[in-house]
Amino acid sequence: MPTTVTVPALAQRVALHEKDMVDFLSGLIRIPALGPKNGGDGEMKKARWLAKYCEDHGFKVEWFNAPCKDVTDGVRPNLLVRVPGKVHTRALWIMSHIDVVPPGNESDWKTPPFEPVLKDGRLYGRGSEDDCQSLAAAFWAVKAILESGEKPTFDTNLLFVADEETGSEFGIQWMLKAHKDLFGKDDLILVPDGGDPKGEYIEVAEKTLLWLRFTVHGKQAHGSMPNLGNNSTRGVAQLTVELDKALHARFPAKDKLFMPPESTFEPTKREANVPNVNTLPGKDVFYFDTRLLPKYDPDAPLKLVKDDVDVVQHDKAAPPTPVDAEIVRRLQAALKATRRVKPKVWGVGGGTVAAIFRRHGYAAAVWSTYDELAHQPNEYCVVKNMVADAQVYAHLMLQGESEGGRGR
Numbered sequence: 001m002p003t004t005v006t007v008p009a010l011a012q013r014v015a016l017h018e019k020d021m022v023d024f025l026s027g028l029i030r031i032p033a034l035g036p037k038n039g040g041d042g043e044m045k046k047a048r049w050l051a052k053y054c055e056d057h058g059f060k061v062e063w064f065n066a067p068c069k070d071v072t073d074g075v076r077p078n079l080l081v082r083v084p085g086k087v088h089t090r091a092l093w094i095m096s097h098i099d100v101v102p103p104g105n106e107s108d109w110k111t112p113p114f115e116p117v118l119k120d121g122r123l124y125g126r127g128s129e130d131d132c133q134s135l136a137a138a139f140w141a142v143k144a145i146l147e148s149g150e151k152p153t154f155d156t157n158l159l160f161v162a163d164e165e166t167g168s169e170f171g172i173q174w175m176l177k178a179h180k181d182l183f184g185k186d187d188l189i190l191v192p193d194g195g196d197p198k199g200e201y202i203e204v205a206e207k208t209l210l211w212l213r214f215t216v217h218g219k220q221a222h223g224s225m226p227n228l229g230n231n232s233t234r235g236v237a238q239l240t241v242e243l244d245k246a247l248h249a250r251f252p253a254k255d256k257l258f259m260p261p262e263s264t265f266e267p268t269k270r271e272a273n274v275p276n277v278n279t280l281p282g283k284d285v286f287y288f289d290t291r292l293l294p295k296y297d298p299d300a301p302l303k304l305v306k307d308d309v310d311v312v313q314h315d316k317a318a319p320p321t322p323v324d325a326e327i328v329r330r331l332q333a334a335l336k337a338t339r340r341v342k343p344k345v346w347g348v349g350g351g352t353v354a355a356i357f358r359r360h361g362y363a364a365a366v367w368s369t370y371d372e373l374a375h376q377p378n379e380y381c382v383v384k385n386m387v388a389d390a391q392v393y394a395h396l397m398l399q400g401e402s403e404g405g406r407g408r
């Protein structure tokens with residue numbers, strides 16, 4: 001890093017703020033922020049607390065309120081903290097989300113979901129990992145740099161968005177439409193909203209997710225008189241086997257970027273049909289979970305199935321971020337320097353919010369060190385992961401202008 005701070009000194013300075021990160025994250029956990037689709041009243045209360053916290057620590061906060069008639073305030077808040085860099089040619093974005101999912105069955109929680117509890121190096125609470133661990137880590141990474149008398153290399157933008165958990169219509173989707181002038185095609189975009197316990201994987205691509213519901217119609221009859229009916233469950237069995245074969249045969253490609261490397265087609269849910277054993281069902285409903293490699297036309301499986309099929313969900317894969325995109329290379333360099341690991345670049349089966357950036361033509365990478373507890377009861381943040389991730393962000397912010405190997 002062409003700066004006066006060495007990597008170990010910077011890491012140490014970041015680590016001094018462990019308690020600040022825990023306190024900050026605790027404050028964030030205490031205020032539920034549930035979108036209306038999740039039975040909540042939006043993110044405004046949490047956003048106000050967050051904005052005040054940022055201001056109390058010397059930052060200016062810009063508000064971008066997406067109109068939404070389903071919440072009391074009439075808007076869903078997206079907050080931006082912009083920290084000027086040494087050069088203004090491009091920006092480094094770290095985007096985290098402030099909304100959370102509902103706690104689910106509260107009796108599954110050992111501690112109250114919206115009461116932060118620190119125990120054995122873990123901070124428990126809804127939203128502790130997904131996604132406020134990253135928010136707190138990015139914030140204190142910037143703080144540590146400024147305290148050391150440095151400036152980030154590029155303008156550094158901490159973006160705290162609403163509505164990630166229910167589709168991002170009022171969060172990053174809206175930002176990229178209503179305020180697209182904020183984003184430059186050359187910007188470096190990191191979305192720390194997913195990761196693995198060692199922080200070894202940088203996610204750059206995803207498969208098309210397609211959930212299908214099939215309805216098989218037969219004719220109900222007594223179990224002893226199948227000649228008078230038409231057993232829909234037999235139809236389900238035949239169709240399942242045939243679909244399974246046909247889909248795998250039609251989409252055989254492998255791509256080593258992904259784990260698993262092929263498209264997947266799995267029969268999953270079955271709806272209850274008849275309540276008793278001695279009745280032939282006259283109607284059956286079953287589902288397929290399909291994940292298609294992005295090289296295929298996302299609509300192609302639909303051409304193979306016809307008739308009584310409903311599309312339950314269809315998230316078309318975005319164009320992948322190139323494996324050698326600059327944000328990926330810079331992140332690899334930061335991980336090598338701070339953790340001495342060589343991270344792997346990969347694609348996942350499910351959708352991530354980074355896909356929204358990719359669809360708009362921005363190269364975005366997903367990375368963080370997570371125990372993968374998103375949406376589970378007893379969600380926690382591993383405090384040492386939060387600090388270690390902050391060290392990675394701090395490194396990323398101070399890397400030299402050409403350190404990512406641009407124009408190599």
Ligand SMILES: [Zn+2]
Nearest residue numbers: 130131164193
């Ligand atoms: Zn998340």
